[in-house]
Amino acid sequence: MPLKQFIYQRLTPLTLLIIAFIFTIYWQQPTLSDWLSPMEWLPYAALCIAGTVAISFGRTRLAFLSLLSLGIGIVASEALHFANMAAMYVFVSAAWLLWRPDKGISPINLVWSVTEIAIICILLRLSIDNLANTLTPYLSGLFDVLHSLNPSLLTHLSVFEYLLIACLLAAGLLRVALVPTHTHVVIWLTQCLLVVIMLDTQFYVIGMIALAISALYLFAILTDSFNMAFRDELTGIPSRRALMQYVPTLGRKYVVAMSDVDHFKKFNDTYGHDVGDQVLKLVASRLNAVTGGGKAFRYGGEEFTIIFPRRSIADVTPHLDVLRQTIADYDIVLRGKDRPDEAPKKRHSAADAPTRKTVNVTCSFGVAERTADLTDFHDIMKQADIALYEAKKAGRNCVKSTRDIKSK
Numbered sequence: 001m002p003l004k005q006f007i008y009q010r011l012t013p014l015t016l017l018i019i020a021f022i023f024t025i026y027w028q029q030p031t032l033s034d035w036l037s038p039m040e041w042l043p044y045a046a047l048c049i050a051g052t053v054a055i056s057f058g059r060t061r062l063a064f065l066s067l068l069s070l071g072i073g074i075v076a077s078e079a080l081h082f083a084n085m086a087a088m089y090v091f092v093s094a095a096w097l098l099w100r101p102d103k104g105i106s107p108i109n110l111v112w113s114v115t116e117i118a119i120i121c122i123l124l125r126l127s128i129d130n131l132a133n134t135l136t137p138y139l140s141g142l143f144d145v146l147h148s149l150n151p152s153l154l155t156h157l158s159v160f161e162y163l164l165i166a167c168l169l170a171a172g173l174l175r176v177a178l179v180p181t182h183t184h185v186v187i188w189l190t191q192c193l194l195v196v197i198m199l200d201t202q203f204y205v206i207g208m209i210a211l212a213i214s215a216l217y218l219f220a221i222l223t224d225s226f227n228m229a230f231r232d233e234l235t236g237i238p239s240r241r242a243l244m245q246y247v248p249t250l251g252r253k254y255v256v257a258m259s260d261v262d263h264f265k266k267f268n269d270t271y272g273h274d275v276g277d278q279v280l281k282l283v284a285s286r287l288n289a290v291t292g293g294g295k296a297f298r299y300g301g302e303e304f305t306i307i308f309p310r311r312s313i314a315d316v317t318p319h320l321d322v323l324r325q326t327i328a329d330y331d332i333v334l335r336g337k338d339r340p341d342e343a344p345k346k347r348h349s350a351a352d353a354p355t356r357k358t359v360n361v362t363c364s365f366g367v368a369e370r371t372a373d374l375t376d377f378h379d380i381m382k383q384a385d386i387a388l389y390e391a392k393k394a395g396r397n398c399v400k401s402t403r404d405i406k407s408k
């Protein structure tokens with residue numbers, strides 16, 4: 001998923017949800033506290049479930065953070081006032097885990113990861129006082145700002161710790177921007193939630209935060225698994241499996257369009273398979289933006305299927321023609337090592353022109369619709385394939401439907 005889309009569709013909604021959740025914790029304090037107090041086991045159980053699911057899906061970083069968050073709960077149940085220190089350790093561990101890949105579940109990786117986290121915690125313990133003492137004179141400005149905001153802000157955390165938190169949150173956000181994955185977003189949000197525990201160690205607050213962390217991890221794991229099963233890995237659009245799941249939901253009226261990139265073998269042979277892959281991605285992104293209520297799927301190879309529920313061939317043909325023309329007009333720029341790119345809106349200088357080679361691809365479309373005589377989806381697809389073959393025969397880069405074939 002491109003970064004911009006990821007920010008709009010994932011990072012922003014999840015962050016807003018977490019802000020609303022934190023707000024609710026305080027707004028509904030008596031209700032939530034009363035609700036959670038007879039079920040003190042619930043946050044522990046939720047973290048155990050999230051950790052177990054994370055282990056079984058090979059998500060070691062999330063499994064670790066579930067276990068470490070469980071540790072905060074155990075510390076809090078023994079000595080509530082140590083919970084904010086425990087949260088700080090987990091926060092720093094999360095910052096570290098954000099920058100390292102999942103290592104897989106094996107005894108050696110487990111020992112290695114525990115050692116890494118133990119070293120981080122020991123270093124933090126040893127350095128926090130020394131660094132704080134050294135840096136405090138330089139941080140008086142920040143001290144004044146925090147003091148003027150709310151003097152109680154400085155009762156739980158020192159000025160140095162605020163600076164550390166701000167730096168690690170900024171580094172975490174950078175990591176999310178560089179590699180926008182669900183795992184990175186939820187680890188970063190875990191850090192944000194842990195800051196709440198550092199500032200407020202009431203038992204019900206810790207419990208609610210633990211529930212939120214568990215829910216986030218389960219969301220990330222389940223969403224990624226869904227995407228793995230139903231999204232095409234190369235293009236990111238829904239896959240053939242998603243199409244087969246979608247078909248039974250279609251009513252009595254719909255149109256199936258099959259689309260195929262023209263002369264793609266020649267394209268691959270000329271520019272290489274990697275460039276071919278990138279071009280498929282760009283074509284898929286255009287098909288995915290089809291108008292007229294269509295939904296695009298990658299059927300396989302360079303073939304795509306578009307379904308238009310509740311539409312007739314006459315309804316969808318103008319939309320497919322616009323789509324075909326958009327793809328044909330789309331200048332794909334090969335730059336550097338023949339890597340395709342979006343077409344530049346404007347050339348900055350004439351000198352750019354010779355170094356940037358522009359290529360175009362076209363697509364042919366075959367269209368069929370469900371009728372009283374043609375009700376089975378696979379038969380409709382076969383008809384769309386026949387129409388696609390006709391489009392290829394007619395010179396490619398055109399839309400042909402079963403109606404065109406019949407009227408011949």
Ligand SMILES: Nc1nc2c(ncn2[C@@H]2O[C@H](COP(=O)(O)OP(=O)(O)OP(=O)(O)O)[C@@H](O)[C@H]2O)c(=O)[nH]1
Binds near residue numbers: 262277302396
């Ligand atoms: N780069 C890349 N190529 C693929 C992928 N899937 C299929 N292809 C290639 O797509 C080409 C399809 O070629 P053909 O089915 O012979 O048809 P064509 O060259 O597109 O010609 P027409 O369909 O007749 O216009 C083959 O060379 C496949 O290797 C893919 O995921 N990536």
